[in-house]
Amino acid sequence: xxxxxxxxxxxxxxxxxxxxxxxxxxxxxxxxxxxxxxxxxxxxxxxxxxxxxxxxxxxxxxxxxxxxxxxxxxxxxxxxxxxxxxxxxxxxxxxxxxxxxxxxxxxxxxxxxxxxxxxxxxxxxxxxxxxxxxxxxxxxxxxxxxxxxxxxxxxxxxxxxxxxxxxxxxxxxxxxxxxxxxxxxxxxxxxxxxxxxxxxxxxxxxxxxxxxxxxxxxxxxxxxxxxxxxxxxxxxxxxxxxxxxxxxxxxxxxxxxxxxxxxxxxxxxxxxxxxxxxxxxxxxxxxxxxxxxxxxxxxxxxxxxxxxxxxxxxxxxxxxxxxxxxxxxxxxxxxxxxxxxxxxxxxxxxxxxxxxxxxxxxxxxxxxxxxxxxxxxxxxxxxxxxxxxxxxxxxxxxxxxxxxxx
Numbered sequence: 274x275x276x277x278x279x280x281x282x283x284x285x286x287x288x289x290x291x292x293x294x295x296x297x298x299x300x301x302x303x304x305x306x307x308x309x310x311x312x313x314x315x316x317x318x319x320x321x322x323x324x325x326x327x328x329x330x331x332x333x334x335x336x337x338x339x340x341x342x343x344x345x346x347x348x349x350x351x352x353x354x355x356x357x358x359x360x361x362x363x364x365x366x367x368x369x370x371x372x373x374x375x376x377x378x379x380x381x382x383x384x385x386x387x388x389x390x391x392x393x394x395x396x397x398x399x400x401x402x403x404x405x406x407x408x409x410x411x412x413x414x415x416x417x418x419x420x421x422x423x424x425x426x427x428x429x430x431x432x433x434x435x436x437x438x439x440x441x442x443x444x445x446x447x448x449x450x451x452x453x454x455x456x457x458x459x460x461x462x463x464x465x466x467x468x469x470x471x472x473x474x475x476x477x478x479x480x481x482x483x484x485x486x487x488x489x490x491x492x493x494x495x496x497x498x499x500x501x502x503x504x505x506x507x508x509x510x511x512x513x514x515x516x517x518x519x520x521x522x523x524x525x526x527x528x529x530x531x532x533x534x535x536x537x538x539x540x541x542x543x544x545x546x547x548x549x550x551x552x553x554x555x556x557x558x559x560x561x562x563x564x565x566x567x568x569x570x571x572x573x574x575x576x577x578x579x580x581x582x583x584x585x586x587x588x589x590x591x592x593x594x595x596x597x598x599x600x601x602x603x604x605x606x607x608x609x610x611x612x613x614x615x616x617x618x619x620x621x622x623x624x625x626x627x628x629x630x631x632x633x634x635x636x637x638x639x640x641x642x643x644x645x646x647x648x649x650x651x652x653x654x655x656x657x658x659x660x661x662x663x664x665x666x667x668x669x670x671x672x673x674x675x676x677x678x679x
Contacts, residue, residue: 283463284404288412290461291397292419294355297451298362300423302331302382302390303621304504305447308431308522311512312440321509323375325629328505331382331390332622336615338391344608345392351400354392355462359455362389366448370441386618395610402598402606403465409598410548414540414591418533421587425529428508432522482609484662485600489613492655493593494620496556499649500589501624502563502642503528503582507575510638516572524575528583535587540595542588548595549663553656555588560649562586567639593617596659624648 306328313324342354365385372378401416402409427447434443507528511521542551562582569575594610601609624645631641 284412284465286461287404287463288401288415290458291401291416292422293458294359294393294455294462295397295416295420296423296426297455298358298390298423299394299420300425300427301362301366301447301451302328302335302386303420304328304424304501304525305427305431306331307505307508307525308428308435308518309440309443310509311518312435316440319375320633322626322629322633325505325626327375327378327382329622329626330379331386332618332625334383334386334388335391335394335618336386336622338387338389339395339611339615339618341387342392342396342611344611351396351464352459352462354396355459356456358389358393359451359459361385361392363448363451363455365389366444366451370444370448391615391618395614397462398594399598399606399610400462400464402594410540410543410591410595411537412540413594413598414537414543417540417591417594418536420590421529421532421536421583424504425526425532429522429526432508432518436519482601482605485659486609486612488655488659488662489593489597489600490616492652492659493613494616494623495648495652495655496559496589496593497617497620498624498627499560499563499645499652500586501621502628502638502645503566504621505625506628506632506638506641507566507579509632510566511572511575513638514570514572516575520572521575524572524579527576528579531580531583532587535584536591538584539588539591543592543595548592548599549656549660551588552592552596553653553660555586555592556649556653556656558582558585559589560646560653563642563649564646567642600659620648 306324310321310324313319314321345354362385365381368381369378372381398413398416401412405412431443431447434446438446508518508521508525511524512518539551539555542554559582562578562585565578566575566582569578593613597610597613598606601613627644628638628641631644632638
C-alpha cells in the first residue's frame with residue numbers, strides 16, 4: 274500500500290513538473306516572440322515577415338527535433354532529455370540578446386527549437402501518459418494547461434520587460450529565468466515504472482500505426498496552421514488599432530488563462546467520449562473562432578471574445594495528444610508521437626509565417642486569418658476520416674477513451 278501511495282505521489286509530481294517546464298520552454302518558442310514583433314521592427318528596422326521568420330525557424334527546429342529526439346528519448350530516458358532541453362533553451366535566449374544579424378538569430382532559434390522544445394515536447398507528454406495506464410486524458414490535460422499558462426504568461430511578461438529593458442534585456446531576463454526555475458524541476462521528472470508501461474502495452478490501438486500516423490500528421494499540420502494565427506498575430510493585430518502592447522498582452526494572457534481551464538476540461542472530455550470526438554469539437558470551434566477575430570476593433574471586444582475563444586480552442590492540443598497516445602503502440606510511442614508532432618510544428622511555422630507575409634502584402638490580417646480557417650476546415654475533414662476508420666466493421670464505434678483503461 275505504501276508503495277502504491279508513493280508511486281501515486283510521484284506521478285503527480287511528474288505532471289506538475291512537466292506543466293512548469295512546458296510553460297517556460299514552449300511558451301517562449303511557440304508564441305513568446307509575439308511581444309517582440311513591433312519592438313524588433315522599431316529598434317532594428319526589420320520587416321514583420323523577417324521577424325516572424327525567427328519564430329518559424331524555431332518551429333522548424335521543433336519539427337526536426339521532435340522526430341530525432343523522440344527516438345533518442347526512448348533510449349536515454351526523460352531526465353537526460355530535460356537537462357539538454359533546459360540548458361539549450363536558456364543559452365539560446367542569452368545568445369539571442371547578444372546577436373545583431375538576423376541570420377544569427379535564425380540559427381539560434383532553429384537550434385533552440387530542435388534541442389530545446391523539440392527534445393522535450395513529445396517525450397515529456399509520452400512520459401506523462403505512461404505514468405497513467407488507466408485514463409491519461411486528465412493528466413495530459415493538466416500538463417498541456419501548463420503550456421497554456423506559458424503561452425499567455427511569457428508574452429505578457431515580455432511586454433513589461435521590453436517596456437523597461439528593451440527587447441535585448443527582455444531576452445536576457447527570460448534566459449536567466451529558464452536556468453533558475455527549470456533546472457531544479459528536472460529532478461522531479463522520471464520515467465514511468467516498467468509495470469505501468471507494460472499494463473499500457475496490453476491495450477492494442479484500434480487501427481494500424483501505418484494508417485493512423487500519416488493521417489494524424491496531416492490533420493495536425495492543418496490544425497496548427499490554423500491555430501498559429503491568433504497565437505502569433507493577435508498582439509500585433511490588436512496593436513494595429515492603437516492599443517498599447519501591455520493591454521494587447523493582457524488579452525493574450527486572458528485568452529490563454531481561459532485555455533488552462535479548457536485543456537483540463539477537454540482532458541476529462543477525452544476520457545468521457547473519446548479523444549477523436551473531443552478533437553473534432555475543439556477543431557470546429559477553433560476554425561470558426563480564428564475567422565471571427567478579424568471582426569473586432571475595440572479592446573473590450575478582444576477581451577470578451579479572447580476569453581471565449583481561449584476556452585473553446587484549448588482542447589485541440591490536449592485531444593491531439595490523447596488521440597496520438599490511443600492510436601500508437603506503447604513500445605514505440607515516443608518515436609511515433611515525435612513524428613506526428615513534427616507536423617504540428619511545421620503547421621505552426623507555416624501558419625505564423627503566412628500570416629506575416631499576407632500582412633506585409635496587404636496591410637491587413639483579414640486574408641491571413643481566413644487562410645487559417647481554411648486550414649482548420651481541412652483538419653476537420655481528416656479527423657472525420659479518422660473517426661470513420663476507427664469504426665469496427667460490425668457493431669458501434671468504440672469509445673477510444675476505453676483504450677486507456679486498464
